[in-house]
Structure formats: C-alpha cells, structure tokens
Amino acid sequence: MLTHLSSIHFQQAIQTVENTPKQEQVRIGVLALQGAFLEHCLALYAAGAKPVELRSLQDMENLHGLCLPGGESTVMAKLLVQNAMLQKLKCLITMGMPVFATCAGLILLSRKIIGFENQVCLNCLDVAVSRNAFGRQKESFVENLEITCPIFSEQDREEHCNFPAVFIRAPQIMQIGKNVKILARRKDQILAVQEKNMVATAFHPELTENLLFHTWLYKKAQEYKKLF
Ligand code: GLN
Numbered sequence: 579m580l581t582h583l584s585s586i587h588f589q590q591a592i593q594t595v596e597n598t599p600k601q602e603q604v605r606i607g608v609l610a611l612q613g614a615f616l617e618h619c620l621a622l623y624a625a626g627a628k629p630v631e632l633r634s635l636q637d638m639e640n641l642h643g644l645c646l647p648g649g650e651s652t653v654m655a656k657l658l659v660q661n662a663m664l665q666k667l668k669c670l671i672t673m674g675m676p677v678f679a680t681c682a683g684l685i686l687l688s689r690k691i692i693g694f695e696n697q698v699c700l701n702c703l704d705v706a707v708s709r710n711a712f713g714r715q716k717e718s719f720v721e722n723l724e725i726t727c728p729i730f731s732e733q734d735r736e737e738h739c740n741f742p743a744v745f746i747r748a749p750q751i752m753q754i755g756k757n758v759k760i761l762a763r764r765k766d767q768i769l770a771v772q773e774k775n776m777v778a779t780a781f782h783p784e785l786t787e788n789l790l791f792h793t794w795l796y797k798k799a800q801e802y803k804k805l806f
Pocket of ligand 1: 647648649650651652680681682683685709710746747748749
C-alpha cells in the first residue's frame with residue numbers, strides 16, 4: 579500500500595530526517611516484533627520523526643514517543659514477554675510518553691480484552707475491547723468516517739475532519755473509562771479514542787495518505803522531548 583505517497587516523497591522525507599543532527603531528531607519507537615511496523619515508520623518519516631524499530635529492551639532507550647502497530651496481538655504479546663519488553667513499555671507509557679496505537683496495538687494498550695481475559699495486555703488505556711469485531715481478513719473494508727482530531731494540548735479547539743478508515747480484522751471498543759474521549763464512531767461503535775498521552779484507533783491510518791495521527795504523535799513527542 580502507501581502507493582499514494584510516491585517513493586520520491588518518502589526518499590526526501592527519510593533524507594531530511596536522517597540529515598538532521600541526532601540530538602535534534604524526535605525519536606519515536608515503533609514496536610517491530612511483528613505486523614505493519616514498516617508502514618508506520620514511513621508515515622512517521624513523512625511527519626518529520628525519526629522512527630526507531632523496537633525489538634529488544636536495548637532499543638528502548640532515548641525515545642520521545644511510541645507507536646504500537648497493527649498485526650496479531652496474541653503474537654505481539656507473547657514476544658513482548660519473551661523479549662522482556664512488556665514492563666519497560668508499560669513504564670514509559672505510564673510516565674507520560676506519547677503513544678499512538680492501531681488495531682492490534684490498541685488491543686495491547688487496553689485494560690481488558692473481552693473473551694480473551696488471559697491474553698497479556700499493557701493495561702494502560704482505560705478501555706475494554708472486543709477482537710475481530712468486523713469479521714475476517716477477507717471482510718476488510720474502507721469507510722470514510724467523520725472524526726474528531728486528536729487534541730494536542732488542553733487549549734486546542736475541537737476540530738473535525740473526514741478520515742478514510744481502513745478496517746482489517748479490527749477490534750471494537752466496547753467500554754470506556756470516564757477520562758477517555760471518543761474520537762471516532764460508526765453508528766454506535768467506538769473506533770478511536772484519546773486518553774491523556776494515548777491515542778488509539780481500531781483502523782489503520784498508516785495505510786492512507788492522511789498523516790493526521792502520525793503528525794499528532796510527532797508533535798506530542800516533540801513537546802515531550804522538551805521536558806528533559
Ligand atoms: N485481529 C487482530 C488481533 O486480534 C488485529 C488485526 C489488526 O491489527 N489488523 O490482534
């Protein structure tokens with residue numbers, strides 16, 4: 579996918595970020611154990627960030643933001659435990675590091691996976707999710723949703739836009755805590771949320787040309803970097 583943004587566009591974006599002095603780069607760790615991490619890395623480059631692929635505990639130093647991609651949440655959870663990365667990831671998020679999670683990433687970030695209560699999750703985002711709520715891979719679809727843009731700071735005005743939402747074996751958010759803001763709905767289904775430093779979508783923005791969510795993450799990470 580990502581045919582919309584030409585390879586020239588990406589080459590330029592990658593070059594710009596890579597030519598930026600290391601200490602000025604905004605480093606966003608992209609969980610790269612499995613799944614759609616490459617598409618997130620490209621989208622992050624296009625948004626101006628330096629993506630850092632995370633496969634071990636050693637990769638998790640000196641980061642300013644995090645991205646949890648889609649894929650298979652059961653496999654990711656297993657590998658996170660095996661590679662001793664789960665606690666560190668939870669710790670970074672709990673300390674306020676900005677995180678953007680999609681699909682399986684949303685499942686990982688949640689506090690409860692309905693029907694899979696023994697599946698390991700980070701228990702950070704105050705939502706309960708239901709896996710595979712939109713059917714199997716072959717039932718994947720794209721639908722334009724009216725969404726509320728993720729809020730960057732408390733002073734931000736609320737803005738809405740039309741977003742091309744790609745659903746691939748997507749989860750649905752079934753319950754939300756009182757501090758969780760709904761960013762996208764489809765009928766009565768909750769599909770994107772924000773809680774403090776966390777934004778999560780059931781759909782896949784990294785497979786579209788719309789960089790709204792990756793830009794949110796980049797800007798939040800830039801702010802977060804300034805704190806240290
Ligand atoms: N259904 C997958 C899971 O439960 C998520 C699918 C996706 O990330 N596209 O992990």
